Structure formats: C-alpha cells, structure tokens
Amino acid sequence: MEDQNPSISTSKLLLWFFSISACVKLLLIPSYHSTDFEVHRHWLALTRSLPLSNWYSDETSPWTLDYPPFFAYFERSLSLLAHLVDPRIVDIYNGLEYKANSVIYFQRISVILSDLFLVYGVYRLTRNLEVKRRDLMWVLIVWSPGLVIVDHIHFQYNGFLLGWLLLSISCLQEGKDLMGGFLFAVLLCFKHLFAVAAPVYFVYLLRHYCWKGLVRGFGRLSLLGAVVVAVFAAAYGPFIYRGQIQQVIHRMFPFGRGLCHAYWAPNFWVFYIILDKVLTFFLRRLGFSIQIPAASFTGGLVGDSSPFAVLPRVTPATTFIMVLLALSPCLIKAWRNPRPGLIARWISYAYTCGFLFGWHVHEKAALHFVIPLAIVAVQSLEDAKHYFMLSIVSCYSLFPLLYEAQEYPIKVLLLVLHSILMWLGFSALFNEESATTAANKKKGTQFKTKGSSEKGGFALGWVGKSYLFGLLIVEIWGQFLHPYFLGDKLPFVPLMLISIYCGLGIMYSWIWQLSRILEST
Numbered sequence: 001m002e003d004q005n006p007s008i009s010t011s012k013l014l015l016w017f018f019s020i021s022a023c024v025k026l027l028l029i030p031s032y033h034s035t036d037f038e039v040h041r042h043w044l045a046l047t048r049s050l051p052l053s054n055w056y057s058d059e060t061s062p063w064t065l066d067y068p069p070f071f072a073y074f075e076r077s078l079s080l081l082a083h084l085v086d087p088r089i090v091d092i093y094n095g096l097e098y099k100a101n102s103v104i105y106f107q108r109i110s111v112i113l114s115d116l117f118l119v120y121g122v123y124r125l126t127r128n129l130e131v132k133r134r135d136l137m138w139v140l141i142v143w144s145p146g147l148v149i150v151d152h153i154h155f156q157y158n159g160f161l162l163g164w165l166l167l168s169i170s171c172l173q174e175g176k177d178l179m180g181g182f183l184f185a186v187l188l189c190f191k192h193l194f195a196v197a198a199p200v201y202f203v204y205l206l207r208h209y210c211w212k213g214l215v216r217g218f219g220r221l222s223l224l225g226a227v228v229v230a231v232f233a234a235a236y237g238p239f240i241y242r243g244q245i246q247q248v249i250h251r252m253f254p255f256g257r258g259l260c261h262a263y264w265a266p267n268f269w270v271f272y273i274i275l276d277k278v279l280t281f282f283l284r285r286l287g288f289s290i291q292i293p294a295a296s297f298t299g300g301l302v303g304d305s306s307p308f309a310v311l312p313r314v315t316p317a318t319t320f321i322m323v324l325l326a327l328s329p330c331l332i333k334a335w336r337n338p339r340p341g342l343i344a345r346w347i348s349y350a351y352t353c354g355f356l357f358g359w360h361v362h363e364k365a366a367l368h369f370v371i372p373l374a375i376v377a378v379q380s381l382e383d384a385k386h387y388f389m390l391s392i393v394s395c396y397s398l399f400p401l402l403y404e405a406q407e408y409p410i411k412v413l414l415l416v417l418h419s420i421l422m423w424l425g426f427s428a429l430f431n432e433e434s435a436t437t438a439a440n441k442k443k444g445t446q447f448k449t450k451g452s453s454e455k456g457g458f459a460l461g462w463v464g465k466s467y468l469f470g471l472l473i474v475e476i477w478g479q480f481l482h483p484y485f486l487g488d489k490l491p492f493v494p495l496m497l498i499s500i501y502c503g504l505g506i507m508y509s510w511i512w513q514l515s516r517i518l519e520s521t
Helices: 006-027 035-049 069-085 101-126 131-142 145-155 158-173 177-188 192-210 214-241 245-252 268-285 316-336 340-357 363-377 381-396 405-443 462-486 493-519
Strands: none
Touching: 006 101, 006 131, 006 145, 035 069, 035 101, 035 145, 069 101, 069 214, 101 131, 101 145, 101 158, 131 363, 131 405, 145 158, 145 363, 145 381, 145 405, 158 177, 158 192, 158 340, 158 363, 177 192, 177 214, 192 214, 192 316, 192 340, 192 363, 214 245, 268 340, 268 493, 316 340, 316 493, 340 363, 340 493, 363 381, 381 405, 381 462, 381 493, 462 493
C-alpha cells in the first residue's frame, strides 16, 4: 500500500538523519572548544544583564558584540533559557571563562537544537526531488563534517544561519521571489558576512521579479524595497532611534584587524603573501635594502597584519573591488537569463569569490559556499566530481582549528567517513544513470539522463586523485615528519603548507565554477 502522504514520511526520514547526527554531536560535548565558546557565553550575559542601549558599547570583555542586531536578539532569547539552567551563565559580572558543566551542556545543546532550522531548509529544498538525489543531499548537508568541526567542536551557530540561506534559495527556486528576498534580508541582519551574495540577489530579483513593465515593475520594486527596509528597520531601528548606529557599524566592520586572519584562510592572499616574501628574500640577496615590516604574517596574531615589504599594501577597498570584479560575469549572466534553477550555483559562486578575495577572511567561511553547492552537486556528474574534491579540501582546511591531540582522530574519522559516504552516494546515483543511458543507447532509444556520461559513471581522473593524494602528504609532513625532523623550529610551516595547498584547490574550484556559469544557457 502506497504512502498517502509522502511529505510526512520524507520529513520523518529526515528527522532520523538529524537524530543520528545529533547523537554524534552529543558525544562530542566534552571535546575542545575555542574562544568562540566564551564569546557566545559573554553575549548571552551581555544581552541578559545590560539594557539594549549598552549592547554595542560594552567593554567588560575583549569579546565585544560584533554581529548584527537579529543575532543579538537571538542570544537574548537563549539567555532567558540559560538563566533558568544556571543564573551565573548570564551574569556579566561573573567573570570571564566560566566553564561549569551547566554552560558547556547548555551551549552545546543550543547549537544542536538550532540545527533544526538547517534541517527545515534542507527539507524545503529536497521535498520534490527523487529519492536518491534527496537522500544524497541530506548526507552532504545534514552530515557535513565541516559543520560538525566548526559548530559542534570549535563552536559557532553556522548551521542555524545556513538554514536561513537554504530557505531563501528554496523560495527563489520555487518562484517565490518576494519571500526569498525577505529571508535573505533577515539573514543579513543575523550575520552581515553573508552580504557577499547581495549583488546576485539584487540583480536576480530586479530582473526576474521586478522587470515586468513600467507600472507593474515599479510596484514590485516598491514592494520588494519596502520589505527589505522593514526588515532592516526592525533590526537597526532601536539603535538608530538612540543615535547609536555608528557604534553598531563600527563594531560590525572592524577593518583594523588586517588582511589575513591568524591562520591564513586558503585563498588568493596566501599566494600574494608568499610572493612578497619570495621577492623580499631574493632582492635582499641581490643587495637591495628592504626593510621587513614589524607586523608578521606568520606570528599567529589577529592584528593589523597587512603591511608588505615589496608588493603594494592591500586595503579593504581593494578587496571589495576584486570581489565585485570576480562577481561581474555571474551578475551579467543573472541579468541576461535569470533562471531559478541556476540561483544556487550563482550564490555559491558569490561566496567563493568573497572567500578568495575578501578582507580578513576566516577559514570557516568556506561553509558559505560548500553547503549551498551541495544543491548543485546532485544535478550532474561533473558537478558531483567537483563537489567531491572541494568538500574534502574545504574540510581538511579546517583541521588546524582543532589542534589538540585528543581531537585528531575525531577530525580524521569525520573526513574519511564523509568521503566514503559521498563516494558511495555519487556512485549509486550516477553509475546507475550511466548504465541506463548505455542500455537505452544500445536499444537505439534517443534518451539521455541528466548528469550521465557515455564514458562511465562517477570516477575521478588522475589529476583529481593526485591532488587528493597530495593532501595526505601535506598532513603526514605537518603531523609527523615536521615535529620529528625540525622539532619546534618554524612552527608556522605546517599551517602555511595547508593554506597554500588547499588554496590551490579552492582557486581551481573558483575557476571551474566560473567556467560552468559562462557555459550555462
């Protein structure tokens, strides 16, 4: 007997996926957590103990509030529950680094439960997909090892935020442009770093939703503008009313932190830094008097690490222009042919551009393009091969976040298991489609399944295999050979090698995504 309501069974099965991942995350509660754990605990205390007018001016902790107001309201809502669990969690005068079991369990579980928003976003995206593609997308997103490493060990709320993004994408794919724009505006008021995709949203919505003739188009543009203004008014209105908007903006955009983070994200600026150091070395050898700046890129500090010895200094404006230039081909495509089916690809590409060329990029920002690219990965064989490599590279680039010995087997196991699941899932999907295509061709049927290949199913070429094998060599050197041969000398080298090698992979991904966008019709 067939299920009378397949959407109910689909949601139940997805909840099973979530429950399995939640069990794993519960086991990880005692694991290492970064300073971000204390950052969010302080934000709980700040939003609970102080009036709203002091949220963006408080300096009782070095971890000042630097997220947009909706995230502050989110922390405020969590603080109401935290106060019931342990009042000391939300006592701003309790002192820093409060590490009682109550706060550890509360904050860990709050991240796990907030992932239900991610699950709902995945459900909206996959409810109309065929079973194999649906299940595979669940594996790629709900069981993402990168999300586990960043959110549930290192500690953040990316799953919750990415849930808003996936909901917005699902609405755009369904033709609900106004709701998609509304959800994206809400997301920006939770975390402003998602604004890298704003040009794509603007061009797509202007062309697809508003470009409907003079009168009708003006009405739609006015309605869309009113929705966005209403969202931002709800978020920032109380601070504008109190004359504090400049303080809020100053906290949200601390450009004094420098071009690169303490651990270099694997992006374009890694190669710029290396080129500057190589040129400095050779020019000094040739007798040129070159003064090396005091601020070092290898010092491991989050400071104004932007000076260069030879190459021109990079400013925030420079990175902004480079991101826009990298985005421009995508924006042109979105304007000429605003297809809902391509919106996930365009948004993922936008976040890739922001990651590669942006200012003070964190390695964790790779999640912004890896997660939405899972939507694209199940669409064709070539996209699947690209995603398989990119997912492994981006996850491996997060390894330095977990530097304690006890987490080493955990992060390795997470990556290996997910790689196996991806391989099995992509093989099951595309090898069967390839076999179907071959059988139909043999029968003379003029039929070809989307994503299939006449040359065979899911398999990597020798270049992809060689590159992934190189990751193993980089890891063996950094984890075992470097300590054995060099001891404590040149401690930055293993991290530098990870950044450079993963940067090559992500640069390739950016070029590959751009070529796919240019080829699309």
